[in-house]
Amino acid sequence: MSSMPESRNDAPKRLRLSREARLSQLLEVSWQLAREEGTDALTLPRLSEAAEVAKPVVYDHFGTRNGLLIALYKDFDARQTAIIDAALAACEPTLEATAGVIATSYVDCVLAQGREMPGVLAALAGSPELETVKRDYQLAFIAKCRKALATFTGPRGIAQAAFWAMLGAANALSGAAATGEITARQASDELFETILAMVARSGR
Secondary structure (H helix, E strand, O other), X not given: OOOOOOOHXXXXXXXXXXXXXXXXXXXXXXXXXXXXXXXXXXOXXXXXXXXXXXXXXXXXXXXXXXXHHHHHHHHHHHHHHXXXXXXXXXXXXXXXXXXXXXXXXXXXXXXXXXXXXXXXXHHOOOOHHHHHHHHHHHHHHHHHHHHHHHHHOOOOXXXXXXXXXXXXXXXXXXXXXXXXXXXXXXXXXXXXXXXXXXHHHHOO
């Protein structure tokens, strides 16, 4: 007696991910594409092919290539924020420890992303939406640093301009470390000294 042919119901079924899980998968594949093939490879059709999902799924999540790049920036921002928050919560309540955490966490997070993030930012150059997202992140980061350092500052507190200078230094130093012009230790040490000097000036 011949065996019955396999019915369609017996065929392996593709796992259906939740929307959140699918987004995480697509972002992970996008970072991998940027790392292995460069930012130019970050198109929605190429992502669909690499992630082995239908194009409408990718378009539903991101809409446009700029939407994908913005999502990658937000993903980087969220991970950087989580790393710094966790490190601040665990560090000793001293100026040196707090400044060290801010400096090291910022540099380490940029380096962990390798050279993909600068490529994403370059591809989004001139995007009004990116400028809005960056500005929101920058203000949130400054507020976080102000709160963390408040215990150690003088009665006048730290000027807003000083925080912007610190953020500029953090970006420049971590970028130089990412391209190998300086070491990660040199970048974090210099940023650490910048933070200490900024706090010291607040007490004058």
